[in-house]
Amino acid sequence: MESVAVERTLDECLDALGHVQRRKLLRALLVHNPQDDESVQVDADESDDEELKRIVGMKHVHLPKLEDYGYIDWNRDSNEISKGAKFKEIRPLLEMLAAHEDELPDEWL
Template identity: 30%
Template sequence: MRNMDIRVENGRRVTEKWDDVFEAMAAEPRRQLIASLHDVPPDESVSLPESAVNPNVPVNSDQLRQELYHWHLPLLADQGFVDWDPDSLIASRGPNFDDVGTVFDVVHSTADQLPDSLVVGCQRLEREREKETGD
């Protein structure tokens, strides 16, 4: 394979990986689940739907359970970000969790640099900003 072909193939691969990460983080229940899994040791699981709920936003648990089962969890599992058991409705880190976990870390470690419109109202980012600025 020529050097240019390798560069093109690598470019496509990394573009697809970034698309997968941003798709995974594009919905609040998925972000909350990633946050919940991030907060527990790598070998532990979390229960659902509780671990996919934003504490600031009221939610219909039955509707969320259906959305998780039919949409959010299959999407995250297809990318290898989570493993989940449909019978007990628990989730754990998948083999590719670090792809989303690292992006999660970077966003939260730079909370003081994010615009207020992305921080105010998110308890986790507000806490991170307070830690970083000493407020």
């Protein structure tokens, strides 16, 4: 595995992965083909109460946190998300989670 210069501490990386919604989003970006110009899109047109809470949490907590860490770039107008400039810092942890996915509880990922 290639060594990456890291500006974040392990605690900060684990904080970024500390909520299932952030892990799901970062994992989606991990498997996203970097050759594609498409971004992951957050659907804000859902009406279910639980889904609405999830979307509000994403827009007001999770996306800003991941953007502050530099792991994502978030276009608020189009709700498109792409890998940020610091995504390489968290990639090894995401790859480790993906490699051991079968050994982890379902709710972790």
